[in-house]
Every structure is written in C-alpha cells, then in structure tokens.
Amino acid sequence: MTERACGRRPCRVLTPCVQLVASRYAGEQPDPGASKMTVYRLHLRRPPEYRTMRRPPQTAGQIIFRMKELGKISQKSVASDQVSMIEIDDGAAGQRIDNFLLRVCKGVPKSHIYRILRSGEVRVNKGRVDAQYRLEHGDLVRVPPIRIAQGTEASAHNPIPAAHFEILFEDDHMLVIDKPAGVAVHGGSGVAFGVIEQMRAARPQAKFLELVHRLDRETSGVLMLAKKRAALVSLHEQIRENRMDKRYFACVHGEWASDWGRRRAVKEPLHKYLTADGERRVRVQADGLASHTVFNLVNRWPDYALLEAELKTGRTHQIRVHLAHLELPIAGDVKYGDFSLNKELARSNARPGLKRMFLHAYRLKLAHPATGDVLQFEAPLPAECRRFIDQLNEINKGATPETNTHG
Numbered sequence: 001m002t003e004r005a006c007g008r009r010p011c012r013v014l015t016p017c018v019q020l021v022a023s024r025y026a027g028e029q030p031d032p033g034a035s036k037m038t039v040y041r042l043h044l045r046r047p048p049e050y051r052t053m054r055r056p057p058q059t060a061g062q063i064i065f066r067m068k069e070l071g072k073i074s075q076k077s078v079a080s081d082q083v084s085m086i087e088i089d090d091g092a093a094g095q096r097i098d099n100f101l102l103r104v105c106k107g108v109p110k111s112h113i114y115r116i117l118r119s120g121e122v123r124v125n126k127g128r129v130d131a132q133y134r135l136e137h138g139d140l141v142r143v144p145p146i147r148i149a150q151g152t153e154a155s156a157h158n159p160i161p162a163a164h165f166e167i168l169f170e171d172d173h174m175l176v177i178d179k180p181a182g183v184a185v186h187g188g189s190g191v192a193f194g195v196i197e198q199m200r201a202a203r204p205q206a207k208f209l210e211l212v213h214r215l216d217r218e219t220s221g222v223l224m225l226a227k228k229r230a231a232l233v234s235l236h237e238q239i240r241e242n243r244m245d246k247r248y249f250a251c252v253h254g255e256w257a258s259d260w261g262r263r264r265a266v267k268e269p270l271h272k273y274l275t276a277d278g279e280r281r282v283r284v285q286a287d288g289l290a291s292h293t294v295f296n297l298v299n300r301w302p303d304y305a306l307l308e309a310e311l312k313t314g315r316t317h318q319i320r321v322h323l324a325h326l327e328l329p330i331a332g333d334v335k336y337g338d339f340s341l342n343k344e345l346a347r348s349n350a351r352p353g354l355k356r357m358f359l360h361a362y363r364l365k366l367a368h369p370a371t372g373d374v375l376q377f378e379a380p381l382p383a384e385c386r387r388f389i390d391q392l393n394e395i396n397k398g399a400t401p402e403t404n405t406h407g
Helices: 048-052 097-104 110-118 150-156 195-202 229-240 318-325 339-345 383-395
Strands: 063-066 084-087 140-143 166-170 174-179 220-226 245-253 263-266 270-274 280-284 293-301 304-311 359-367 374-378
Touching (some): 097 140, 195 220, 220 374, 229 359, 245 318, 270 318, 293 318, 293 383
Parallel strands (some): 063 084
Antiparallel strands (some): 084 140, 166 174, 263 293, 293 304
C-alpha cells in the first residue's frame, strides 16, 4: 500500500512522506465470507520534502480489492459510489478485459461495460485499453463507480442456498456432476440462481469454479465444471475442435422410419429467435448455423422410440429441434413437443406416465485437461425415465432394449 500512496513504485520516501492508517470503518468492511479482501482508507500528510512532487496523490478513498482467483472476483461487485481498484492474480490472468468486467460488474448491461471501456474510464496500470486487451498477472484495473438496477442490487443480498449434487468425478482440475432435471445451470431470464451459483455457495473456499458447457434446464445428466482457468481453456478447445464425445438418451413419440436403418444423421441449420413474449426459441432455417446430430435407434415400440443422440455441434436446443423436424418430438418437451400428448402423459394415473422431458446426457468422453488421459463419465437414467421405459415394455410385452441404458 505504501508504494501506491504517492503514485511512485517503489515509494522513495516511505513513511516520512505519507502516513497510512489502515483502520476499518463502519460500512466499509466486506460481507462475511469475503476472504482475501481488505479495505483501507488512506490518510495523507504533506511534510516539507513532499512539496517537490508534481501533483498530489489521488488514491484517498479508493478501494483496493486483493483476491486470489477469478472465481472469487466474479462473485463480488464493484463499488457503486467510488472508484474500485482490482489487482489481477493468476486466476484472471489471460482473460479479456471485457469478459472480466462482465463478471465483476454483476447486473451491468454489456452496452455500459463497452461504453466505459471506449471512454477510457476503465484503466489498466493507469493506461487506456481496448476491449480485446488480455489481463496479465499483477495488472491494476481501475473501475469507475457503477450503479446497477435496484432490483439487481436487492437480489444480490438474497442468500443463494447451497446445493449438493451427485459427484461423478473430481480432482484438482475439474468437477463432474449428475444434474437433475428442472435445475438451471446458471441464473438469468427469471431464474435467480442455478447450479454454478449453488456450487459456489456450497464451496466458498473454491478459488475458481466455472461451467465448461451447458445443459437445458429440463435436461438431466453429466455436467462438467472447471476448477482452474487452464482446465477451462483446454476443455473449451476440445469442444471447439469436436474432440469431446457427448451422448444423450431421448425417448420420442412417433414412428422411426424403416428406411432409416439403425442410424440417422441430421444436418439441418438452426436459427435462434424470440417469440412475441420474449421467449428464446430455435427453428430449422436455411440461413441458420450449421448443426449436426446423429441419432442411433436403441429400441422401439408402437408410437415410441428410444434413441441415442450424438452431438457433433453444440447449438441451443439442437437435439430437441432436430427431432421435432423429423416429426419425432421428445416426450415431455414443453417447447417443441406434442402438447396434448404431454398433458396426457402427466396425468396422475397415466400409463405410460411422464412428468418431465425425456432427455438425459448419459455419457461424456474427453481427454483430461492436464494429463491428456482419456476419461469417460456416465450418469444412469433417472428413476422417472426408467419407470417410463418399464411401462412401455409392460404395455408391449416382449420388447427389450437392445442397448444398455445404464440402470
């Protein structure tokens, strides 16, 4: 702190020039649990030898955040009434400044983030930077006072309940869980919190914890999180280069065409749009993004089929929209499915009965981000999905799955 008090590094006159009183004041202490952060107020004195400096120090009243990893930084917000100074550690090094600010400035619109970058209100080591600048270890980032909407500020004070999900694998680099259906992977769009926020609440000591990929809220199964930034970068590279094998089980309503054989590839381009109500949807459209899914027939019954889906690309709602395009909507899909059928399946005495979407991420195969070893994770079919299959088998005696559905 002494070396920053007069703007010189290192400080040349030390304590005879500047007296630092590191005392905590009411209202300035961080919330309980905010480790690795100390708040100081600087009190400056001007002895005779100090008068030779060109300009007085400008650091009084600033807050300096010292945090060990990006995972902790991303859970805090910058001050709304004064300048904030954030010192970059290994966890944030290598990240673009715009993405870093989006994490730190929770609830602030992207347009505002880019405006303060363009205007020069955000400084790194006292200099202007553009949005593409990548942070380095030891960088000091100046963030101007930023106010967010009252609703966002209020929600920030609501405690996030910690949740413990079934762990399929964990080491120092990554964490793999079995996500239940009905749980969002992150907060937003009317959802206060999701898996990532709950996992951070359950592990306050974690220095870094980020989602590697996403699953729809209604989809269950294998979900991967990174515990180190290097692991996150490596795993994202595998996804981009299609070196990660992701498999799903889906039970669909309709007839699997006999001329398809056991395998059907779908390469229809997909386009995202918003409904009149502002809801995000996806449809097949010629000028959409290239998308590729391969469906393998596992078992079939009159009016139903159990399929394995191989994702070759990872577009939003890709499996659901491609199956709806084949006129094989997923049972229980409230966005792209057969709505009257879903209503019948959800009745209390329905046989077969189903009160969720039958889409489950059952297997994930990849290279370990640090060692390169091949890893494979599997999540068994949830009880409700197994019960639905059992009921189909009972109704249609003699039909048995031709592929192991893992319990």
